[in-house]
Amino acid sequence: MRNRSRSRFVWRRRVLAGVILIAVLMAGYFLWFRDSSLVAVDEVEVEGATANQDQIDAALTQASDGMTTLNVDEEALARSVSGFPTVASIGVDASPPGKLTVTVSERLPVAQVKVDGESAAVSADGYVLPGFETEGSKLPPLDEDAGVDAGLLNAEGAAQAAAVGGAPEELRERITAAEWDPERGGVVISLEGAPELRFGDGERSDVKWEAVVSVLARIEGAPAYVDVSVPDRAVSGG
Missing domain, CATH: 1.20.5 (Single alpha-helices involved in coiled-coils or other helix-helix interfaces)
Known part of the structure; x- marks a missing residue:
């Protein structure tokens, strides 16, 4: 045993x-x-980029050199396009043996601003977006208080862009201009066929636009302005 x-x-x-x-x-x-050459990346397909597409393709292709579809360095790929303000984020999908698909989420233009005398598109989060065409577009202009430093709008410009960016699609094309006026509470938006809209700052812009829609639907007479700086207590007057 x-x-x-x-x-x-x-x-x-x-x-x-x-x-x-x-x-x-x-x-x-x-x-x-x-890490074998059998699964080395030999094709990079970029989707979702509409601005600076050739440069973004080239940057991602170069960054993928030496990677395999089983060992993808997503941080390195993201760093390679971090210098493009139009790129908000990327997603990566690897398909062995050798294909990478990179999906770009873009910052979209919502307005335009003067930079060194030339019009440039800007995003709702305050980035200047080189590569987007503004000529012939319906992007509303921001006023001269919207300064730019190192590719970003200053506080006044960022507030204007955020307010414009929160507009629902059906109203955005009716925006003709935005400006900053402390005497009227901050951001003031001109909307075709409506009173001037006073937004205060650019925070909670989507909620403020909901208040705008609600007020315009039940408004009586022809007030000079609608103030939604406190969206729960929107008022009209003038």
Whole structure:
């Protein structure tokens, strides 16, 4: 009985050792294979980029050099396009053996501003967006208080852009201008066929636009302005 028990013990140890050896070999094989030229990235497809597309394609292709579809450095890819203000974020999908699909989420233009005498598109979060065409567009202009420093709008300009950016699609094309006027509470938006709209700052702009829609639907007479700086207590007057 003692010999039989000892034999079982030895047999179990051998099985365990074999399992461990197989696991180590498989792990080593995977570590080798994931960096193997057999799964090297040889094609990068970029989707979603409408501005600066050629430059973004080139940057991502260069950044992917040396990667494989089993070992993708997404942070390196994101860094490669971080210098493009139009790129808000990217998503990466690897398809072995060699294809990467990179989906770009763009910052979209909501208004335009003068930069060194030239019109430039700006996003709702205050980025100047080189690469987007403004000529012939319906992007509303921001006023001269909307300054630009290092590719970003100043506080007054950012508030205007945020207020414009929160507009629902059906009203955005009716916006003709935005301006900053402290005497009228901050951001003032001109909307075709409506009183002037006073937004205060650019915070909660989507909620403020909901208040605008509600007030315009039940407004009586022809008030000079609608003030939604406190959207829960929107008022009209003048």
